[in-house]
Amino acid sequence: MTPETLSELAFNSTKLPTPPVELQPSADRLLVNLGTRVAFNGGLDRVWTTASLDYKGVQLAATTVATPVALKVDAGTADADPQSCTYDLVKGKDGYTADSEGAGCNVTYLRSSGSGTYPFKASITWKVTHGPTRPTRMVRRGSQGCRTGSRRSSRA
Numbered sequence: 001m002t003p004e005t006l007s008e009l010a011f012n013s014t015k016l017p018t019p020p021v022e023l024q025p026s027a028d029r030l031l032v033n034l035g036t037r038v039a040f041n042g043g044l045d046r047v048w049t050t051a052s053l054d055y056k057g058v059q060l061a062a063t064t065v066a067t068p069v070a071l072k073v074d075a076g077t078a079d080a081d082p083q084s085c086t087y088d089l090v091k092g093k094d095g096y097t098a099d100s101e102g103a104g105c106n107v108t109y110l111r112s113s114g115s116g117t118y119p120f121k122a123s124i125t126w127k128v129t130h131g132p133t134r135p136t137r138m139v140r141r142g143s144q145g146c147r148t149g150s151r152r153s154s155r156a
Contacts, residue, residue, distance in 0.1 A: 001053055003131070006062035010051040011130045014064045017044065019071060019122040027117065036107045040087070043095025044068040044124065064130035068096045072125065076118035079111035089124075 023030070024037040046068075052061035074084040085105030087098035109118065 001055075001060060003060055003062055006051045006053060006060055007064070007130045010049045010062045010064040011128070013051065014047060014049045014066055014128070016047060016066060016124070016126060019124045020044070021071070021073070021122040023120065027120070030109060032109055032112055034108065036109065038073050038106055038122070040071060040098040043092060043097045044089070045095045047126075062131060064128060066126040066128045068124050069127050070125040071098045072123050073105070073107065074121045074123075075107045075109070076120045077109070077111075077113070079109065080118070081108050081110060 020041045022039045022041055024039050025031075025034075030036055047066045048063055050061055050063040053059070068089050070089055071087040072084065073087075075082070077083070082105050087105070089096040089098050107120075
């Protein structure tokens with residue numbers, strides 16, 4: 001077992017939460033040509049996962065840390081203004097949040113969906129670092145990033 005393998009295990013085991021969004025008015029009360037606020041309810045925290053091995057005195061550990069950086073919303077139709085937009089997430093006292101109230105990318109549906117609904121989707125982009133962790137510093141938030149990337153968690 002290598003630190004790189006543990007790092008991959010931690011990365012693949014990381015569970016990302018779904019975006020805490022709500023449409024206002026709610027999806028069952030939307031009206032054509034009426035602005036729909038995409039409310040970001042609550043803050044998101046960093047997510048971390050550690051994989052470790054202690055075998056015959058040999059200790060190895062690797063940690064993945066995911067930090068939320070952006071909220072993307074997709075109206076699910078070309079008949080919306082805007083069709084999609086992205087909010088930057090900023091760290092606040094209650095975690096990472098987006099100011100969706102004053103944003104210029106709240107959705108206005110321009111045409112009825114008929115008897116169905118549009119497939120509205122919200123997703124979070126996460127900056128992910130993962131790599132070996134020193135065994136003497138095996139606190140859940142400790143990490144030495146050796147690789148970065150991004151992942152998305154979605155809510156449809």
